[in-house]
Structure formats: structure tokens, C-alpha cells
Amino acid sequence: xxxxxxxxxxxxxxxxxxxxxxxxxxxxxxxxxxxxxxxxxxxxxxxxxxxxxxxxxxxxxxxxxxxxxxxxxxxxxxxxxxxxxxxxxxxxxxxxxxxxxxxxxxxxxxxxxxxxxxxxxxxxxx
Numbered sequence: 001x002x003x004x005x006x007x008x009x010x011x012x013x014x015x016x017x018x019x020x021x022x023x024x025x026x027x028x029x030x031x032x033x034x035x036x037x038x039x040x041x042x043x044x045x046x047x048x049x050x051x052x053x054x055x056x057x058x059x060x061x062x063x064x065x066x067x068x069x070x071x072x073x074x075x076x077x078x079x080x081x082x083x084x085x086x087x088x089x090x091x092x093x094x095x096x097x098x099x100x101x102x103x104x105x106x107x108x109x110x111x112x113x114x115x116x117x118x119x120x121x122x123x124x125x126x
Contacts, residue, residue: 002027002034006042015051024053031059040067047074061086065093072097080105087111092119 009015009023027042043060046052047070057077061068071078072086072094087095087108095112098104104112 002030003038003041006045009052010045010049012051020051020053024055027053027056028059036063036067039063043068044070047071048076050076052077058082061094062090065090065097068094069097073100080108083108084111087115092116 005023005026009019012019015023031039039060042056043063046057046060052075054077057071057075060071061078061082065072072083078086083098083101083104087098092115095115099109099112099116
């Protein structure tokens with residue numbers, strides 16, 4: 001149901017606000033019961049979307065980086081503030097992937113690089 005709802009949503013050329021809200025209302029209650037594979041698929045298909053529900057994107061970006069990497073790299077809906085919040089909450093693994101964004105603000109790139117260096121130094125000391 002989770003995967004099918006998102007597949008149907010991305011086939012819409014111009015989803016309305018109501019359709020965007022309906023997707024959130026349908027998928028968020030199912031989120032914790034979906035497989036990692038389904039979440040990975042949803043991250044991939046929503047990564048280029050300009051209309052995905054913000055609540056769903058935020059929840060997906062909290063997933064392990066192996067699942068949410070397409071969103072972190074490509075989503076046009078993630079603002080600079082979102083990226084900073086994700087880096088602060090999830091740390092070096094997510095920062096490493098966010099650093100691959102083509103449109104990354106220089107200050108966020110510097111933050112990601114500093115966090116990755118600190119993580120590498122911590123690993124070297126361990």
C-alpha cells in the first residue's frame with residue numbers, strides 16, 4: 001500500500017495540495033510497518049519530485065543513509081535549513097551523502113566536510 005500510493009502519486013503531473021496532503025495522510029501511519037526495501041524505493045522515486053509532502057520527506061531523511069541517499073543527494077524540496085538539521089541530527093554518514101549535492105550551499109559543504117574530518121579523526125584515534 002505504501003509503495004503503491006507513492007507510485008500513483010508520482011504519476012500525477014501536477015498534484016494538488018489536497019493530493020499532497022492525502023499522500024501524507026495515507027503513508028505516514030503506514031511508515032513504521034513498511035520494509036526497508038519499500039522505503040528505499042520511495043526515497044528513489046520521490047528524489048526528483050517537486051511536490052512530495054514535507055512530513056514524509058522529513059521522515060524518510062531520518063532513515064539510514066543507505067535508504068535515503070537519493071533524497072539527500074537530489075531532492076529539490078530539501079532546504080538549506082533542512083540539510084543542516086539532518087546533518088545535526090544524523091551526523092557524518094548523512095553529511096557525507098549531502099556533500100554530494102550539486103547545488104549545496106558553501107557553508108553547508110564546509111559543515112559537512114568539518115564533520116566528516118572530525119569523524120575520520122575519531123576513527124583514527126579508536
